[in-house]
Amino acid sequence: MLAPRQPEPSHRPLIAVAAATVATATGLGWLLQRAWNPKGDVNHRAAQALGAGAAILCISVALDSAIEHYRGQFKDRAMFVGPTMALLGLGAATYIAFRPEHANDRLPKIALFTVGATGLIGLAFHSYNILKRPGELSALNLFYGAPAGAPAALTLAGLYGVIAGEMLSGRDNVSTRLPKHTAALIAFSLMGTVAEAGFLHFRGAFQDPAMYAPVTIPPLAALSIGAAALTPRAAAFAEPLLKATAVLGIAGPIFHAYGIHRNMGGWHNWTQMILQGPPLPAPPAFLGIAAAGLGILPALQEAGE
C-alpha cells in the first residue's frame, strides 16, 4: 500500500531558475550558431561535432570533478589531476570544434589522447576506492564511493577527440568503417551514461517522476544510433532521439537546481547543498554525447550509400 503523496514546496523558484537557464542557453546558442560555420565535407563536419561533444563532456567533467574533489578536500593530491586534465581536454576539444581542419594535428591529438588515458587511470583509482571499503563491491559503495562513470567520461572525450582527427586523416576506412565504429561508440557512451544516471536516480529512489527521463529517452537514442551503425537507414530515427537526448542534457541542470532547492535550506544554503544535492554539471554529458552522435550521422549515411 503506497503512502499518500505529500504536497511539495512551491515550484516558483524553479520557474526563475528555468527562465534564467533557458535565456542563457539561448544566448549562448545564438552566439555559437553565428560562429558555427560548417564547411567542407561530412568528415569535416563530423570532426567538428566530435570536437564539440568532447568539449561539452570536458566542461561537465571539469566542473563535476572540481566540485566533488573539493568536497573530498583534495585529500589525495592525485585528485587535482581529474579537473586539470578535463580543462586541458576542454582546450584541445574546443580548438578542434572551431578549427576542425586542425583536428588531425599532432598537438591536439596528443593532448586528447593523454586526457583519455587519464580517464582510464581515474577509473582504476575510483574502482580501488570502491573496493577498499568494507562491503567491497556492494550497492552502498557504488552509491557513495567514488563514481566509476565519471572518469570514464574523460576517456570518452579523449576518444572523440582522437576520432575527430582520424576523420580527417584521409585513410581508406574513414569513409567506410570509422563512422560505423564511432556510431557504436556513441551508443556505448549513451548506455554507460544512462547506467550511471539510472543508478544514481535509483539511489534517490526516483522520488520525482522526472528522474525517469534519462533512463527512458537516451536508451532509445542509443538503440537507434547502434542500429544506424549496422543499417544507416536507422539514422532517420536516431536524429530526433539524439536531439531529445541533447535537450535532456540542457534540462537536466534545471531539474537538478530544483533538486538542490528541495534539500535543507535550498539555494539559501547553496555552499552545502550543491555538494549534497543532485550534481548540477552532470547531465550535460548527455548533451555532449548527443552532439557527437548528431555530427556523425551524415558521415554514417554517406558510408551507407
Add this chain to the structure above:
Amino acid sequence: MLEVAEPRAVAGRAPDVFREGKWVPMRTYDDNEEVDFAIVGTGAGGGTLACKLAEAGFSVIAFDAGPFWRPLEDFVSDERDQGGLYWTDERITGGADPIELGSNNSGRGVGGSTVHYTMIALRWRPEWFQCRSKLGYGRDWPISFDELEPFYEEAEEALKISGPISYPWSRRRKRYPYRAHPVNAAGLVLARGCEAIGVQWSPLPLATLSAPRGMAHPCVYRGFCAYGCSTNAKQSVLVTFIPRALNAGAEVRDLAMVGKIEMGKDGKATGLTYHRGGAWRRQKAKHVVVAGYAIETPRLLLNSKCDQFRDGLANENGLVGTHLMTHSGPGVWGIMDEEVRCYKAPPCMAVTEHWNYDDSDKKDFRGGYAFMSQGPLPVGWAEAQAINRGMWGMKLRQEMTRYNHVAGLRIVGETEPQRHNRVEVADEKDQYGLPIPRVTFSYSENDRRLIEHSKGSMRAVLEGAGAKELWTDHDTSHLMGGCRMGDDPDDSVVDRDGRSWSIPNLWVCDGSLFPTSGGVNPSLTIQALACRMGDRISGMAKRGEL
C-alpha cells in the same frame, strides 16, 4: 527553553509541522460529542492508529500529555535544552536492576518518543512470533509474522524507510522505499570489525529520508536525532501519521493529560477524563484506545479503577502491568588511531543481527541481541565519562580530547518476560493528583548471561576493527509488555487485536502489547501492529462486530 505552556492545537487549527509559523485546519469536537475513538497517546501506537482510523472514516480524538512541537522552529542543536522532549515527571523505580526512566524510554509530546528515537526500523525475526514453539523460550504471540508482514510493509512505506537493497537476515523482503544512507565512520568501525571476525553486518534501515519527500528535506547528517530532528528528515509520527490524521479529520489535543477512563453501568467505557488548559474535562467516546506505552498504559488502566473494576480496568487476572520488559544495553567503547567523529550523522548507522539469528549451541543463553554503532553527543559523552568511569577535573578534560577517536557499540538485548517485573501505582501523587507509577525490574539469570555474551562479541568486533583501551558501560532502552496480548483470556490482558477481554470497547495499542521483547528496536513492530489494528477495526465495523 524547550517549553510550551499553552495548548497549540485549539480553535480549529493545529501547528503546520512543515512551515514555520503556519497552521493547518483541524476538525474539533465538543466534549459532549460522542466520538468513535478517543486515543490516549500519539506516539508510534496511538498516532499511527489515529491516522488509520481517521482515514477509515471514524471520528477520532488523540490526546497527548505533551506539547504539539514545531520541529523547524522549536528544536535547537542543544543537548541540554532538548531534554524537554523527555517525560521527566516523578516516577518510582526499583528492583534488583532499576530501569532509569524519563529519558530515552519516554516521550511526552505529539509523536511520542518517535520525536527523539534513533529511527532504527527493523522487523521482528519471523520465528520470534512463535518463539516458544519454534525456539523453545519465551511465549508465542497470538499473531504470526505472515499476518504482520503486510503491515510492516505499510509502516515502512509510510515512513519511507531508507534501507539497504538486501538485508542479510530474515526472509526475502520487498525493497525498502528509499535507499540506505552512506554509513558514517562509526558504522564503518562496526563493519570492519564484523568482517575481521567473519560475521555479517549491514547498513541500518532508518526512518530518516535519503531523498526529498514532499515538504521534508533529506537528512543532513546533523547527528542530533536523539534530541529531536529540527529538519524534518526524521520520519517521526509527528511529521508522518499526525499530518495524515489531521487531514483525514482527526483532532489532536496537545497538553492534555488523561487521568481516568470513565466506565458506564453496562461495564463499557463511556469516555475519559483529561486535564487541559488548567481544568479537568470529560470527553465522551464510543471506544477508548490506550496508547501511552509500557508505563503509562498500565498506569492509566490501574488508576481507572472503580466500583465495578476494583483492581483497575482489564485486570481481572491481575496481569495489567506485569511482564514488563526492557532491552538490556551494555556498551563497549574503545579508542581508534584514526579520527572517527562518531557524533556525525544518525547515531546508529550499522548493525549486526548475527546473534539474533544464530541458533547454534555456542550461545549459553536463550534469546538474541543485535548491536549497533553508536554516536554519543559531547555533553552526554562527558556525563557518561563522569558517571561510568568516575572521571572528573583534568582527567575528564583530557579524556574529552580523545572524543574524536572514540568508537562504540551497544546492544539491543532481549530480556525475558517475568511476572514480577511490573508497573504498579504508588500512593504518591503527581501534579495532576494522579497516583504515580512504581516500576520494578530485575534481570533474570538468562538475561545476565546474554549481557555477558554480548560484551564478548562487541569486544571481539571492536578489537577486530583496531580499537584499543576497551571499556564497558551499561544502559537500557525501550520498554515492552505490561498489557500483553494473547489468545487466552486467563493469560493475557487483550486479544490479538488489542481489544480488552473484559471491556469490549477498551483497546490497547502500543509496546505494552508485546508478549516478548525480541532483540531489535520495537517501534516498527508497534507501528505495524497499529496499522493492523486499524485495518482490523475497520473490518469489524463493517461486519458489525464493534
